[in-house]
Amino acid sequence: MLNIATFKRGGVHPDDMKRLTKDKAVERLPLPGELYVSMSQHLGAPATPLKAKGDRVEKGEVIGKASSFISADVHSPVSGSVVDVRKVRLATGANADTLVIKPDQEQPDSFKTAFDWRSQSKEEIQALVKEMGIVGMGGATFPTSVKFSVPTGKKVEYLVINGVECEPYITCDYRLMLENTDDLLEGAMIAAKAVEPEKIVIGIEMNKMDAAERLDKRAKELGYPIEIQPLKMKYPQGDEKQLLKAVTGREIPSGKLPLDIGCIVCNTATTYAIFEAVKYHKPLFERRITVSGECINEPKNILAPIGTPFSSLIEYCGGMKDGVYELVSGGPMMGFDVPDESVPMVKGSGGLLALPDKKKGLTFPCVSCGKCVQHCPMGLMPNRMFRNIKNGNYAEAMALGLMDCKECGCCSFSCPSHIDLVQGFKLGKKMGRKK
Amino acid sequence: MLTVRTSPHDHDSISTDKAMLYVVMALLPSALWGCVMFGFRAVLVLLVSIASSLLTEWLLGKMNKENTLLDYSALVTGLLIGMNMPPSIPLLIPVLASLFAIFVVKWTFGGLGCNWANPAIAGRVFVFFSFSSLMSKFSTPWVLKSSAELVSSATPLSALKMEISSGLSSEAILSASGVPVSGIAASLSSSMGINPYVVDEFLGFASGCIGEVSALLLLAGGLFLIFKKVISWRIPTCYILSYAILQWVFGGVRGGNGLCSGEVLLPILSGGLMLGAFFMATDWVTTPTTPKGEIIFAVGCGLFTFIIRCFGSLAEGVSLAILLMNMVSPTIDRFCKAKKFGYVKPPKKEKGAKA
Numbered sequence: 063m064l065n066i067a068t069f070k071r072g073g074v075h076p077d078d079m080k081r082l083t084k085d086k087a088v089e090r091l092p093l094p095g096e097l098y099v100s101m102s103q104h105l106g107a108p109a110t111p112l113k114a115k116g117d118r119v120e121k122g123e124v125i126g127k128a129s130s131f132i133s134a135d136v137h138s139p140v141s142g143s144v145v146d147v148r149k150v151r152l153a154t155g156a157n158a159d160t161l162v163i164k165p166d167q168e169q170p171d172s173f174k175t176a177f178d179w180r181s182q183s184k185e186e187i188q189a190l191v192k193e194m195g196i197v198g199m200g201g202a203t204f205p206t207s208v209k210f211s212v213p214t215g216k217k218v219e220y221l222v223i224n225g226v227e228c229e230p231y232i233t234c235d236y237r238l239m240l241e242n243t244d245d246l247l248e249g250a251m252i253a254a255k256a257v258e259p260e261k262i263v264i265g266i267e268m269n270k271m272d273a274a275e276r277l278d279k280r281a282k283e284l285g286y287p288i289e290i291q292p293l294k295m296k297y298p299q300g301d302e303k304q305l306l307k308a309v310t311g312r313e314i315p316s317g318k319l320p321l322d323i324g325c326i327v328c329n330t331a332t333t334y335a336i337f338e339a340v341k342y343h344k345p346l347f348e349r350r351i352t353v354s355g356e357c358i359n360e361p362k363n364i365l366a367p368i369g370t371p372f373s374s375l376i377e378y379c380g381g382m383k384d385g386v387y388e389l390v391s392g393g394p395m396m397g398f399d400v401p402d403e404s405v406p407m408v409k410g411s412g413g414l415l416a417l418p419d420k421k422k423g424l425t426f427p428c429v430s431c432g433k434c435v436q437h438c439p440m441g442l443m444p445n446r447m448f449r450n451i452k453n454g455n456y457a458e459a460m461a462l463g464l465m466d467c468k469e470c471g472c473c474s475f476s477c478p479s480h481i482d483l484v485q486g487f488k489l490g491k492k493m494g495r496k497k
Numbered sequence: 498m499l500t501v502r503t504s505p506h507d508h509d510s511i512s513t514d515k516a517m518l519y520v521v522m523a524l525l526p527s528a529l530w531g532c533v534m535f536g537f538r539a540v541l542v543l544l545v546s547i548a549s550s551l552l553t554e555w556l557l558g559k560m561n562k563e564n565t566l567l568d569y570s571a572l573v574t575g576l577l578i579g580m581n582m583p584p585s586i587p588l589l590i591p592v593l594a595s596l597f598a599i600f601v602v603k604w605t606f607g608g609l610g611c612n613w614a615n616p617a618i619a620g621r622v623f624v625f626f627s628f629s630s631l632m633s634k635f636s637t638p639w640v641l642k643s644s645a646e647l648v649s650s651a652t653p654l655s656a657l658k659m660e661i662s663s664g665l666s667s668e669a670i671l672s673a674s675g676v677p678v679s680g681i682a683a684s685l686s687s688s689m690g691i692n693p694y695v696v697d698e699f700l701g702f703a704s705g706c707i708g709e710v711s712a713l714l715l716l717a718g719g720l721f722l723i724f725k726k727v728i729s730w731r732i733p734t735c736y737i738l739s740y741a742i743l744q745w746v747f748g749g750v751r752g753g754n755g756l757c758s759g760e761v762l763l764p765i766l767s768g769g770l771m772l773g774a775f776f777m778a779t780d781w782v783t784t785p786t787t788p789k790g791e792i793i794f795a796v797g798c799g800l801f802t803f804i805i806r807c808f809g810s811l812a813e814g815v816s817l818a819i820l821l822m823n824m825v826s827p828t829i830d831r832f833c834k835a836k837k838f839g840y841v842k843p844p845k846k847e848k849g850a851k852a
Contacts, residue, residue: 071836071838074509076507076509077507230507303838303839307838313838313839314839315839315840316837316838316839316840317839318839386499387499387500388499388500388501388502388506389499390504390506392504394504394505394506394507395504395505395506395507396504396505397504397506398504399499399500399501399502399503399504399506400499400501401499401501402499415506417506417507419500420506420507420508421506421507421508423508423512423514424512424513424514424567424568426513426514426568426609426610427608427609427610427611428610429513429609429610429781429782430610430781430782430784430786431781431782431786432781432784432785432786432787432791433511435786435787435835436729436786436787436788438835439838440837440838440839441835441836441837441838441840442835442837443786443787443834443835445786463837466837466838466839469504471504471505474504474505474508475505475507475508475509476509476511478509478511478512478513478515478516479512479513479610480508480512480513482502482503484503484504484505485502485503488503
């Protein structure tokens, strides 16, 4: 816990705004009237629905089957009946089959029996992770079972638990680290059993030092070989590329995965989900979400089932104030705006923010100040890529490294002329791929 | 009711118009000092430059049916042009400089962001070569005027330039050519043995252009801009440092004193170096975008300033040096690409694959 690491190149320092919900303990949301469980909860192919209109579902039952290698099972968060199956548009823009489930009045109090995971083999744990529909809960929702299937011949040197939570406003991972410290550490040990790393490190930013100290203390008391690595505050440190650079000093080569440099990164919420899945055989059907923003009456950290419509969350938080400009699913730097409150939560929803217009300001032509270049964590030249995209020269933009852009938003955030660079890059990638 | 737009949904507090206003705020103390030193005439020159700049911008905006006054770049250009004028200049000259800066250098190339050189510098250089004698007539601040005899005098730099080959120290040359010293500087120099001209240049009791007399106030303004993150520390620091080193090593050569004997403080504090390094060489549009490029740019400015000042026929080299480097700035940018993340040397890649 001595040296404080960070990544060197680029990055920005937005106001973290975590003070709104930092001290709010996680509350369980009363069951909403209807849940909208989408089959597209994860990166990759949407699951195939197993239930039809009128069917009964039990809590934790598989209702969507993984349809390909990169896909994940979807489980019912409640016992109830399927009222409807229809297409619902998610915050990311995905338009997938969605089961509308009406929960029963009485819900079973299941998933309380603890299983002994220490006697289980590596393969059994991996199978459980797959069976329980675990996906990366930091936002990208990459199926964890795929991440954990280490090809033979590759050695995992580092298992890095990502407790950075560098997006402003979001505090649900922080609360998890504080409230479920022991379970989280056990989850890290379970994950370690599945991938057999040489070292387990938890990376935490300095604005969460109390959580870092608590984790460090408990890990020592429990005798777990887990190292806590405090990190300087800087966005986007929660991205696995920047996190690994900060923790291990290694750079993931362009177009490669963390495994190529001997690392596996696992988000805190995911680690906790692994703990629940392996210890209690509880599928991933609920998660913690931070409902915050300047325009929410009572910002809160909430534990809610997957499929909860955002309107229920907002209602539970005392509704929205006047002057709300946009509703963001995720963090303010990379989150997606939703058109209305009916959009449901998915496995990757870590935040719901009601924000005023924070980008106010006139748009000017590019003045080549170089701020985007100096803040880009990937070492790209956003000004040049944008100019090429604007002129329809997608091939040149790709040659400049457009595909290495991860849309973290550092360039748009720092652009004094308020140019929507990220929007240009999203378009450029689509058009560039077409050709 | 709700807006849907792409991420990020937050923005840094900096914006182009705000940055321009910060530049104006940083320039104001020095401009006001110039007005105090040179009187009503200086106020008039500043106002005429600003007004003609804004008017040109507004009229050209009319032609494009857009209002570009709101980016405040014309205000900065006008103020900088005014500050680069000798106080006794005929009022037509700042008007011509503003016209050239806004119309020829900025507007014809596509407006803000497309100008190939800093408009204020280009405007100043344009009138400097068109009206050389008028542009080199400087009045002495009223504080220094013991009697009415000195209506126009040489700046310390130009006086030094004339006499440099004599091999004397700058202090001896300047007092021999009759450059006056303020009371504070004289007392400081007698009590502590500091060159009185250095004190005068630092505090701002010297003849020169309206905005460049007080190195102290310019330095304060520059630090304010760095603090507000409008400019980075790289360009001013590298510019002044590279010039200082060159001046120290080779500055004495012309006076016959050999290497490493050049006087450093006086040349740094006098002339347009402070104004140039903090406010003109740091113009966003005409400087490279990468940190490495910025350093090359700044060192280039230092080199050319030194060459022109020491070996050229002009006493002043700052604006020409910056203009020259402005022109090569796109080339510097082309060759100084940022190092992309994840593009490591091949051996490291192999190691990753093996592991």
